[in-house]
Amino acid sequence: MSETLMRRTPPSGPLIRGSIALHIAAAATVLVRPQWWPWALATVVADHLSITAVGLWPRSSLLGPNWVRLPPAASGATARVALTLDDGPDPEITPRALALLAEHRVQATFFCIGERVARYPQLARAIVEQGHGIGNHSYRHSHLFSLMGPRALSAEVLNAQQAIHAATGQTPQFFRAPAGLRNVFLEPVLARARLQLVSWTRRGFDTVSRNPARVLGRLTRGLAAGDILLLHDGHAAAVRSGGVVALAVLPQLLAAIAAARLTPVTLQAALTAADHGA
Secondary structure (H helix, E strand, O other), rough: OOHHHHHOOOOHHHHHHHHHHHHHHHHHHHOOOOHHHHHHHHHHHHHHHHHHHOOOOOOOOOOOOOEEOOOOHHHOOOEEEEEEEEEEEOOOHHHHHHHHHHOOOOOEEEEEEEHHHHHHHHHHHHHHHHEEEEEEEEOOOOOHHHOOOOHHHHHHHHHHHHHHHHHHHOOEEOOHHHHHHOOOOHHHHHHHHHOOOOOEEEEEOOOOOOOHHHHHHHHHHOOOEEEEEEOOOOOOOOOOOOHHHHHHHHHHHHHHHHHHOOOEEEHHHHHHHHOOOO
């Protein structure tokens, strides 16, 4: 396991420490000046709303460590980028994505949904056997993920870990929240599981857009070393002429990465490079 993740302990970031201090101050205020309870209540409510808003910002690091780009030590020397694919494995899309990646000799990281790994273990094994990284994308990919409490979040994360390990023999080191949305309870769960939260530098919105050119533009505009790019091999939008957007975009995206003299790597390879300062 990476030295970086081995050092992880459940953190208390500045936002959380400030929130705890605010709650203590509000309680003390009510004890000393009971007539001020409306102001204390309003302050606490405002604090909860602000924390909720931060959880709806996928690229925020205020709730805990969050990779929105590759660590500088992992991206600088050889101009590395990371291509990630979410929501699989899918029996129609994932094999074709793997074939395209093999054709271009590129490695990516697949953030897989646990229950889909349990349903299609052979696809999860194929991802790993072909040298790609595999990450945890929760067990059910619930739309209510960011509203869950600690116990439910722990079940989502750990059940997916177990499903992926059972299928591939590997234990993921990276986690991506469904739609990138989370809450204050997630980071302690990830820290105990030695998982690093990963979001993205840019995404193509290929689950909703049916225009491959538009998706490609979002992914390649300002493309630079250290970028983490997001496509989907599950829940992918269909192209009007047939097929899915992700598969239409992928060859062009890989060509753009090569033209920019960037090297796609798995997140695990980036983490190893960061640990060794290379």
